[in-house]
Amino acid sequence: MRKPLLAVITAAATLATFAPPAEAAGATLTVNVAQPFRPVTHVASGGLYGLAENSRPADSTLLPIKVNSLTQPAPGVGQRPNGQPPGGDSLLVAPQATRVGAGEFIRMPDIYPDFPYRWVSWNDWLAKVNTMVNARLSATTVTNVIGWELWNEPDWTWNTAAAGAFNDGWVRTYRAVRALDTLTPIVGPSTATYNRSWMQSFLTRARDTGTLPDVICWHELVNPDRIAADLADYRNLESSLGISPRRVSINEYAATSEVDVPGRIASYVAKFERGGVESAHRAFWYEYGTMNGLVVNNNQPTGTWWLYKWYGDMAGSMVTTTPATQTGLDGFASYDGSRKIVNVVFGNESGTNTVNLTGIGALGASVRVTLLSTPSSGRFTAVTAPTTISTTTRTVSGGQLSVSVPNMSVSSAYQLVVEPVSGVPAYQQRYEAENASVFRAQRLSAAGASGGGYVGRIDNSGTPRTDSYVDFVVNVPAARAYTMTIGYANATGATATQGLAYNGGAWSTVSYPPTPAWGQFGATIATSVTLAAGYNVIRLAKGSPHFAGGTGYAELDYIQLT
Structure with a gap:
């Protein structure tokens, strides 16, 4: 919901000043490491208009936070958010989004310069739809578009008097897009808030006309306390219809x-994370080129950037966190089984509070516990590093550990890292496929897969809208050649192939000999990759620009760099 600086905001989305939660200090967050519930995919590491041009902000600020996806303006953008010149054209920023592993929703009404959008006529709008879709179809090297967002905040920006009812307008626009592009997912209704009666009317009309969106979307702009109830209500409504x-x-x-x-x-x-959303994007309130306030002054990190860096460091599985209430202390956590690292990020409470961890027996009887914090620095003040509060060695009893966190600030975020006192690899070597950026394939689960998950159905190639690939964002300590081992399955009975490229370089081909069954792992192949020190993006593809296409089918379990 980006607005001119003197915005007119509907009462339903009125934004109150953030105040500390009512819950008294002394709250407890419970983390059950033995209860994973989904693979780490960094669902909330995304942004509205996160990219300004092809290199602003810099890749070096985006790769560590593992950007999941973005909502960017339409091709030929006219939108002038907060009085700035038009920017962030989805097709123009696609090379950078691809470099950092991010998908893009294209927000179609941003072809208009004004907000709220100034409706002209149906002839004008449908002509613009044709122009936008044809521009995307002509962009034959752009493969990261994951959805057309047909409108934005129709619950207050749609001009019913001039354009007719929105539900009818949705049907008309949906059909216009599908007449040209039958493949790209459609996203909507993108309301400013979740409203059951509004959503019920929309879904009923879309169901009855065969125009249901592939991705349901709305905005959560008031406070996080209603998210769980909104998601639960939507699922009940969906089922009832x-x-x-x-x-x-x-x-x-x-x-x-x-x-x-x-x-x-x-x-x-x-x-x-707990609600199971596929993606979530930081709102755009201020300037282009800062990933919505995460960087400042020539790509320096703000305090909030470090929270997303901690999030980006998560690997393996998200594990269950249980707050005492929806309104106070809360957090999210992961467990990387290959390194035996528990990573908890939490906040939204003051005073002395407690993180209780259960199910950590696999870490051993003695663990190293590191506690860090990052402040609320605002969007104009750089924070060069988080603050290390303490590093201690603690004894685990019955697979449990209780950590007291003193003197918390309600506006700061905290990271708790629990790991064995010895034997932890110096850098992450194993990267699970289900943690990677997955395009036109599916994350699946199997008991025999490393970490319990894998990526299968990597089976599309031929057009930029169906190219199927997996991008691994990896971080290595030195520039050199690494042996890359790939865990896989291939039950076709014949050798399958995929393309391999890293950091946008030349393609080579990897071959997967047949294995006994789908979803059963243990087979590996090895190849060599020459990587730069720091972050790199490794792509394994059935189809991709400048690659002729793989043969047969292979499922990916993990890659390992040694």
């Missing part, structure tokens, strides 16, 4: 008073 479960995106989240407050953002991310 006989609609098959849709993927859910919250492609604008956090109010102006919250978006730069790490403690508050920790509560948002926790609720998105």
Whole structure:
């Protein structure tokens, strides 16, 4: 929900000033490491208009936070958010989004310069739809577009008097897009808030006309406390209407008073992860080129950037966190089984509070516990590093550990890292496929897969809208050649192939000899990759620009760099 600086905001989305939660100090967050519930995919590491041009902000600020996806303006953007010149054209920023592993929703009404959008006529709008879709179809090297967002906040920006009812307008626009592009997912209705009666009317009309969105979208801009109830209500509504479960995106989240407050953002991310959303994007309130306030002054990190860096460091599985209430202390956590690292990020409470960890027996009887914090620095003050509060060695009893966190600030975020006292690899070597950026394939689960998950159905190639690939964002300590081992399955009975490229370089081909069955792992192949020190992006593809296409089929379990 980006607005001119003197915005007119509907009462339903009025944004109150952030205040500390009512819950008294002394709260407890419970983390059950033995209860994973989904693979780490960094669902909430995304942004509305996160990219300004092809290199602003710099890749070096985006790769560590593992950007999941973005909502960017339409090709030929006219939108002037907050009085700035038009920018962030989805097709122009696609090379950078691809370099950092991010998908893009294209927001179609941003072809208009004004906000709220100034309706002209149906002839004008449908002509613009044709222009936008044809521009995307002509961009034959762009493969990261993951959805057309047909409109934005129709619950207050749609001109019913001039354009007719929105539900009818949705049907008309949906059919216009599908007449040209039958493949790209459609996203909507993208309302400013979740409203059951509004959503019921929309879904009923879309169901009855065969125009249901592939991705259901709305915005959570007031506070995070209602997220769980909104998601639960939507699922109940969907079921009651006989609609098959849709993927859910919250492609604008956090109010102006919250978006730069790490403690508050920790509560948002926790609720998105627990609620099972596929993606969530930071709202755009200010300037282009800062990833919505995460960087400042020539790509220096703000305090909130460090929260997303901690999030980006998560690997393996998200594990269950249980707050005492929806309104106070909350957080999200992961467990990387290959390194035996528990990573907890939390906040939104003051005073002395407690993180209780259970199910950590696999870490051993003695563990190293590191506690860090990052402040609410705002969007104009750089924070060069988080603050290390303590590093201690603790004894685990019965697979449990209780950590007291003193003197918390409600606006700060905190990271708790628990790991064995010895034997932890110096750098992450194993990267699970289900943690990677997955395009036109599916994350699946199997007991025999490393980490319990894998990526299968990597089976599309031939056009930029169906190219199927997996991008691994890896971080290595030195520039050199690494042996890359790939865990896989291939039950075709014949050798399958995929393309391999890294950092946008030349393609080579990897071959996967047949294995006994799908979803059963243990087979590996090895190849060599020459990587730069720091972050690199490794792509394994059935189809991709400048690659002729793989043969047969292979499922990916993990890659390992040694």
